Amino acid sequence: MAAAAAPVGSGKASVAHTAVDETSVDGAFKRTDSAFRNFITEDGSSGFPAVAGRYHLYISLACPWASRCYAFLVLKGLEDVIGLSVVNPKWEKTREGESHLGWVFATSDNEEPGATVDHLYGVRTVRDLYDMADADYSLGKFSVPVLWDKERKTIVNNESSEIIHCSTTSSANYQPRMLTGTLCRLI
Numbered sequence: 001m002a003a004a005a006a007p008v009g010s011g012k013a014s015v016a017h018t019a020v021d022e023t024s025v026d027g028a029f030k031r032t033d034s035a036f037r038n039f040i041t042e043d044g045s046s047g048f049p050a051v052a053g054r055y056h057l058y059i060s061l062a063c064p065w066a067s068r069c070y071a072f073l074v075l076k077g078l079e080d081v082i083g084l085s086v087v088n089p090k091w092e093k094t095r096e097g098e099s100h101l102g103w104v105f106a107t108s109d110n111e112e113p114g115a116t117v118d119h120l121y122g123v124r125t126v127r128d129l130y131d132m133a134d135a136d137y138s139l140g141k142f143s144v145p146v147l148w149d150k151e152r153k154t155i156v157n158n159e160s161s162e163i164i165h166c167s168t169t170s171s172a173n174y175q176p177r178m179l180t181g182t183l184c185r186l187i
Contacts, residue, residue: 032139032141033159034143034157034158034159034162035134035137035139035141035158036133036146036154036155036156036157036158036159037157037159037162038156038157039156039157039162039165040055040147040156047152048149048152048156052080052081053081053083053150054149054150054151055081055082055083055147055148055149055150055156056082056083056084056085056119056120056147056148056150057069057070057073057082057083057084057085057145057146057147057148057163058084058085058086058087058118058126058129058144058145058146058147058148059084059085059086059087059144059145060086060087060088060089060103060144061086061089061114061115062089062090063143063144063145065144065145065160066144066145066160068160068164069145069147069160069163069164070084070145072163072164083119083120083150084116084119085105085116085117085118085119085120086114086115086116087103087104087105087106087115087126087144088103088104088105088106088111088112088115089112089114089115091103091104092104094124094125094126094127094142095127100127102125102126102127102142103125103126103127103142103143103144104124104125104126105117105118105123105124105125105126120148120150125142126142126143126144126146127142129142129146129148129155130142130155132153132154133148133153133154133155134154134155143158144158145158145160145163146158147163
């Protein structure tokens with residue numbers, strides 16, 4: 001089940017923002033759509049073939065959406081198939097001279113419990129990954145989870161419900177077919 005790549009980028013983001021910026025005055029979360037919406041497919045027709053060792057998952061243990069992707073990775077026994085890097089559990093400044101706070105990697109694997117360095121490129125922030133994936137990324141939102149393609153050096157998907165779907169379309173399926181429609185509406 002392949003999805004076309006969503007159009008991203010029409011110039012650098014003028015203002016980086018966070019989930020806090022997507023919360024209304026009455027407390028409702030008005031989440032903008034994720035920008036990278038591709039799928040890993042068995043036949044590779046999506047441009048992202050199911051190949052062991054090709055993909056890397058970036059998460060925060062403080063983010064429930066990213067944590068559910070990690071839970072599926074473990075439940076499906078894919079720890080040796082998909083790499084993993086975990087950001088610090090608290091936001092920090094992502095650029096000198098800017099007020100934006102976002103996900104930052106540990107400087108060593110024992111800085112924060114559970115947090116790691118970026119095992120692929122040694123970048124400092126998740127924002128750096130978005131810049132690497134699309135120099136013209138314009139949404140200004142640098143969220144986790146990020147499913148990364150090491151070969152193409154880009155983000156495959158940054159929508160947790162779709163990342164889980166990528167992992168339920170092959171091998172053991174944790175989503176009963178008769179409930180697929182209902183579950184898709186709920187998540």
